[in-house]
Amino acid sequence: MESSLQISGFEVLSAQSAEAARETINKVGIGRISVILSDYRLPNQTGTQLLEWVRSLDSCLSTMIITGQDEKAIVEESISVGVFQYLEKPVTHQFLREVVGKAAEETSLKRKYQADRRGLKELENLDQSMNDVVPESLQDRMTVFYRPLHEVGGDFLITHQYEDDRHVVVVGDVAGHDIRSGFVSTYFQGMFKGSLESGGDIEKAFELSNRSLLMRRAGVGQNQDLISLSLSAIDLRNGDDSIRHWNFGLGPCVIVSDNGVIELCETGQFPLGWIPEIETDAQHINLESKSLLYIFTDGLADFADTLKVNLFSLLYRFLHRFNESEDLPVMPSDDILLVRFLLNTSMPLSQTFEPILSEHYAGTELEHIDHLQSNWRRSISFALDDRLGDRLYDLLICIREGMINALTHGCEKSADKFAHLQISINEDKDTLRIYIDDPGKGHEFDLVARLERLGNERGENLGLGIIQHLSDSFKVENKGTSLVFDFSITPDKN
């Protein structure tokens, strides 16, 4: 058998016992061996015992056992320890050559696959460490949630600190969400980082990236996708009263004020790699009374749509109580990267209002109020679980009344007039704050005073009276076009 294999071109090492085989394998190194054949009957032990030991060292290595005819029990034992094939004596030269060749090929494929997986795992760890680690200088201000679709993602995060207590944060998203996007994002991540660390302005990095993407576009074949880069960046210096902000193709970043009002920043320009001339002048965001900034990639909104919850409910859940095995009935279809940045450093994070829902509704949505209500319920429950207890329905009644009022009177049931519903949460105050704004003219009289005078009489203001009664605090702003009411989060124990 040995000479038969040698004639076929195999390099063969032979041993007369299991003990001698172990010595040979240890001496040569198991990684150099492609196939192991063993007789079942060996001095002192069986061939399957030897091959079990071999597979414990290298599960990719193909092993074969040689038996006499009709030894069914041996065959079953061999299969149970993962033997590649068993050979019944007598074995022909041609059959031996074929079967050992296939076994060697199988070993090679398995080892390559294992090496690829190991490499991807290392890449995954590297990708994770590059994208969700917050530098020490920003530990008390910045929170990152990163979940790539594959081992490496097309989303990336860059933070850079200049010497003068000035920070730059860049959130990027390379088109696509496959391994290729992961490599491209790493390339741009490195380019941005290198440019910033060598003292360059961020504007230069935008221009450099755009040029690089456009140059690549010239050589792209018809069947290849164009690569583009969406990104959102901020540049802030401690003590300044504004931050500089750029957005190339990413969804708008979100600013939350000290009292819980949610504002969307401008969406900005096309992604990098689309057009030759880009505008690198920054938008300036005034920080007065602003407490939080959120930047996130498109994957967050896509996944919120899939889960049929509001984007901010998902965002809150990811940042506060995310348990991958419990929280994902379906898988995301894109990488997700989100960054929360504390703008007001004099205010601890727990004292800020964090958004859990923000939606604009046209006046015509009034006829779908039940559907809207089920969306609110699903989103609030998704963000807060059962924390509201039975008060969830008090809250839903109030939101319903407020939105019916806004869509009917403020928006006049019109398709081109929009009301804005926002819900934010303040953990320290144990409070949910609801804002309902409409574009109406408002009224000159004092609505709250009128509601108090009305007491519990029925009438056209009954809905607002119910809000005032069920909520923990209630006020109107902007001549009654904005309703603001608070709800305690902790369930009523009575």
Next chain:
Amino acid sequence: MTSDFLKEDISALMECKLDTRKGRLHVEIKSDVTSSNVGDLRKGLLEIFKDQGMDDWRFLYLDMRNARMVDSMGMNWLFAENVRLSDHGKKLVVRISSPAIHRVMLFTGLDKLVTLKYRRRKQTR
């Protein structure tokens, strides 16, 4: 004597049973009571009155224990039905289990006009 009333178009919203021995007409509402369905509830109740007649009962037992919430339009409907029943010399008894509905009914003062039977039950829907 008890008779069953089932009419396809309103059976999804409400069901009724007449208990002539006790003089009670029981109407069970299967949903929330809001602006979205008060029109149908009003029509449904009128159908029930038409079908059952107004002579064999004195109390309308409105079972809202399936409802999780009531809004201002729903409350207006309840007040209006109470006025209609009073005009016919009937009394309205409302059964509820939702704390949210209970709070709204206390605020609006419905509890002073009708008999309100409230037994709290955790909302599971």
